[in-house]
Each structure stands twice: as C-alpha cells, then as structure tokens.
Amino acid sequence: MSTTTSHTPPESEGQSDGTAPGAGVRPARLIQNEATTEIPVHLLFRDGPDPVRVPLGPAVVGRRQDTGERPRPRPRPGRPVPVRRRPLPETDPELAERPARVLPGAAGLFAGACGLTGALVTTWWAGLLPPPAGRAFGLPAYSGTGLGLAHWAAYAGSGLLGAAGFGGLARGRTGRAWVLGLFGRYRGTVRRTGLLWVNPLLPRRRVDVRLRHWRSESMPAVDPDGMALRVVVLVVWRVRDTARALLGIDDHETYLRECVEAALARVPVEPAGGARGGTTAAGDALTRLVAEETAPVGVEVFSVQPVRVEYAPEVAAAVHRRRIAALDARQRASMLGSVVDSVEDTVTRLTTRGLVELDDYDRKVLVRDLTVAFCSGRGEPV
Structure with a gap:
C-alpha cells in the first residue's frame, strides 16, 4: 500500500x-x-x-504477491462451514447402451440351408453320393473322380456358411437382453424379441431388464434418537443401461445391496406411528439417496421402503420399558385431569345450589374425599 x-x-x-x-x-x-x-x-x-x-x-x-490469487475469506466463528458431498464419478462416457446390429432369424436359416446344400452338391460332385440318395434329392447319376483340392475348398466354404447361419440363431425374450462384445470392446445391446441372427463370433452376456424387487435381510440402522434398530427393506429396481451395469462395475446387484446398507447408516429410520413421519419419510429419503448412488452404474431405483423395523436385541427391553412408562404417564395424566374436572363440577354444583355451606377447611376436606372416591372408582391408586 x-x-x-x-x-x-x-x-x-x-x-x-x-x-x-x-x-x-x-x-x-x-x-x-x-x-x-x-x-x-x-x-x-x-x-x-x-x-x-x-x-x-x-x-x-x-492479490497475493507470490501466487497471484485472492486470499480466501476466513469463516466467521460460530457458523459451521457447509461440507459438500462429492458426487460419484461417472463411468466411461463412451460406455453407454446402444443397439447392436442383428439380422432377422430368416437370414440365419437361409445361410444354414445354403451351407447344407453346398455340402450335398460337393459330395455329389466328388461322386461320393449314393445313387438312391441322389435320386431322392433329384440329382442325376454322376461318377466323380474323387476328392480333390477344389472339393475340399467347397466343403470348407459350405461348412463355414452353415455353421455361421445356424450358430448365430438366437431367441430374444421379453424382459431379457444380450450385451455383445468382441476382444474386450463393447459392441452393443440386443433388446429385440423373436428369432434373431447374431454374429456367432461375438460373446453374449444375458441380463435381466425386467422390473425386479429385492427383500433385504435384517440390516443395522438407527432411529432419530440414536437407538439401534434392525430394518428389513424392500427395493424395487431395474437395469436401465445394460452396458454400464455389466461392464462399468463388477457386480451391479452387490453394489445395490451395499448402497442400501450405506444409506441406512446415514438416514435415521423412525418406527411406524412416529411423530416425525414414520417409515414413509425414511423411505422417501432412502429412495432418493440410493437412486443417486446407483444412477451412474445404469441401475434405476424406484422405491426403497422399510417393511419391518425392530429395535436391536440389546436395547429392545429398555425401549419397551420406556414406552410402557410413557403410556402409563399419559394415562395417569388423563385420569387425573378428568378427576379434577369431576371434583370441581361437584363442589361448584353443591355450593351454587345452596345445598351446603363450606368454609375453607370444609372445602379442602370435601375436595380430598371426592378425589379419593373418584380415583378409587377408576381403579387407580391415589
């Protein structure tokens, strides 16, 4: 300066x-x-x-003389610095589902039939076809000179054509898909149904793309007060991107289970009937969190709902006693309020109608006796 x-x-x-x-x-x-x-x-x-x-x-x-950057403002004391959770890294951007090139099943049947016909004609050409078989196929009698180099080449071509035609036939089913690859490279996904012809040189991996549900085992969780719980959840999900689900991660089903378990560790689950939303609010939070975690791997999550919430065995007895004590306290408070109202109404009616004349001492004695009588009639100790 x-x-x-x-x-x-x-x-x-x-x-x-x-x-x-x-x-x-x-x-x-x-x-x-x-x-x-x-x-x-x-x-x-x-x-x-x-x-x-x-x-x-x-x-x-x-500006700073050494780096050329402006100094960062210091956080004010008493205000927590917000911590932003880093998003999950995206998978390979080139690894996205795309349709594979396939042909109708009629093309594979035609190629296989051509291969068989070529092998039959080559056998007749070499003179190895018996006369009855030749007459059955409508071929004239021909006495060949035996197998030569040309015959072997014709056999090889016919065999390859027949093997490629019949070997590439596949049946596509509804709710199932094939992920094709060659030499470690993704070649596409087949979601078509019916009889298809797929290149037999491409390895196939079948994946289920139907809407699926998974009922978990008992998993650890906590309630809003920090008490240990054992929760069973029902997850409704499906594979949205087959390429990322099969090739972008080792096992997408195992990853889904681990994401659910991690979400239960971060989201408090309240038993049904609670004052903070119960299992509905916890299910919405779990669904949103798990859906964000599984989206980069091609898995679409529709619902994560707790179906059974129980306290852990080590705290179940203490929680049960606390609930009974709370219920008993509410019942006693309600009973005492009704008794006080009844005593007040009785004393007021007696004095306003002039049935009795009470001083302070007599009023206290009457109130005490009526309270004892009403509490005894309700079966509760005074």
Missing part, C-alpha cells in the same frame, strides 16, 4: 478554515491508500471536545 504525505502551508490552511494566517495551526497530513481513502492524521490525535468523523471508503483486498 502506497502512502503519500503532503504538507500544506499554514497560510492556506488558515484561509480554508476561516482563521487568521500564522495562528499556529498544525499542517494537515493525509494518508492515501489504493482506494483513494484519505484520513487526516491530525484528526486522529486531536484533543478537542468535538467528535471527529473519519470517512472510510471500501476496503481493497490486494
């Missing part, structure tokens, strides 16, 4: 303040910063009864 000090002659200062020149007035010294803020130095140390007002301009924060 640059600091400049200017000396003003006494004559000019005296003229500006309306005093006579040479009256022994101090020279004004000014300090200027980068924001053109001027503070008279003599006003800061002035011994006078009048208050001194120092105009201040906006503070200027300079």
Whole structure:
C-alpha cells in the first residue's frame, strides 16, 4: 500500500478554515491508500471536545504477491462451514447402451440351408453320393473322380456358411437382453424379441431388464434418537443401461445391496406411528439417496421402503420399558385431569345450589374425599 504525505502551508490552511494566517495551526497530513481513502492524521490525535468523523471508503483486498490469487475469506466463528458431498464419478462416457446390429432369424436359416446344400452338391460332385440318395434329392447319376483340392475348398466354404447361419440363431425374450462384445470392446445391446441372427463370433452376456424387487435381510440402522434398530427393506429396481451395469462395475446387484446398507447408516429410520413421519419419510429419503448412488452404474431405483423395523436385541427391553412408562404417564395424566374436572363440577354444583355451606377447611376436606372416591372408582391408586 502506497502512502503519500503532503504538507500544506499554514497560510492556506488558515484561509480554508476561516482563521487568521500564522495562528499556529498544525499542517494537515493525509494518508492515501489504493482506494483513494484519505484520513487526516491530525484528526486522529486531536484533543478537542468535538467528535471527529473519519470517512472510510471500501476496503481493497490486494492479490497475493507470490501466487497471484485472492486470499480466501476466513469463516466467521460460530457458523459451521457447509461440507459438500462429492458426487460419484461417472463411468466411461463412451460406455453407454446402444443397439447392436442383428439380422432377422430368416437370414440365419437361409445361410444354414445354403451351407447344407453346398455340402450335398460337393459330395455329389466328388461322386461320393449314393445313387438312391441322389435320386431322392433329384440329382442325376454322376461318377466323380474323387476328392480333390477344389472339393475340399467347397466343403470348407459350405461348412463355414452353415455353421455361421445356424450358430448365430438366437431367441430374444421379453424382459431379457444380450450385451455383445468382441476382444474386450463393447459392441452393443440386443433388446429385440423373436428369432434373431447374431454374429456367432461375438460373446453374449444375458441380463435381466425386467422390473425386479429385492427383500433385504435384517440390516443395522438407527432411529432419530440414536437407538439401534434392525430394518428389513424392500427395493424395487431395474437395469436401465445394460452396458454400464455389466461392464462399468463388477457386480451391479452387490453394489445395490451395499448402497442400501450405506444409506441406512446415514438416514435415521423412525418406527411406524412416529411423530416425525414414520417409515414413509425414511423411505422417501432412502429412495432418493440410493437412486443417486446407483444412477451412474445404469441401475434405476424406484422405491426403497422399510417393511419391518425392530429395535436391536440389546436395547429392545429398555425401549419397551420406556414406552410402557410413557403410556402409563399419559394415562395417569388423563385420569387425573378428568378427576379434577369431576371434583370441581361437584363442589361448584353443591355450593351454587345452596345445598351446603363450606368454609375453607370444609372445602379442602370435601375436595380430598371426592378425589379419593373418584380415583378409587377408576381403579387407580391415589
């Protein structure tokens, strides 16, 4: 920060303040910063009864000399710094489901039939086909010269054609899909149904794309008060992206189970009938959290709902006693309120109708006796 000090002659200062020149007035010294803020130095140390007002301009924060970056503001004491959860990393952007190239099943049947026909014709050409078989297929009698190089080549071509035609036939089912790959590279997904022809050189991995549900085992959780629970959840899900579900992760079903267990560790689950939303609020929070965790791996989660919530065995007895005590306290409070209302109504009616004349002592005795009588009639100790 640059600091400049200017000396003003006494004559000019005296003229500006309306005093006579040479009256022994101090020279004004000014300090200027980068924001053109001027503070008279003599006003800061002035011994006078009048208050001194120092105009201040906006503070200027300079850049760091070593890095060229602005310094980060320090968090105010008493306010927690928000912590943002890092999102899950996306899988390979090129790894996304796309349809594979397949042909109708009729093309595979035609290619297989052509291969068989070629092998039959080659056998007849070599003279190895018996005359009855030739007449059955409508071939004229021909005496060949035996197998040669041309015959073997024809056999090889016919065999390859027949094997490719019949070997690539596949039946697509509703709710099932095939993930195709070659030499470790994703080639596409087949979701079509019916008789299809798929390249037999491409390895196939079958995946279930139907809407599925999974009922978990008893998993650990906590309630809003921190008490240990054992929760069983029902998860409704399906595979949305077959490429990411099968190739982007080792096992998507195991990953789904672990995500559910991790969500239960972070979301408090309240038993049914609670005042904070019960299992409905916990199910909504679990569904949202698990859906965010499984979306990058191609799994779509529709619902995660607790179906059975129980306290852990080590705290079940204590919680049961606490509930019984709370119910008993509410019942006693309700009973006492009704007894007090009945006693008040009885005493009021007796005094307003003039049936009895009571002083303070008699009123207290009557109230005590009526209270004992009403409590005894309700079967509760006083």
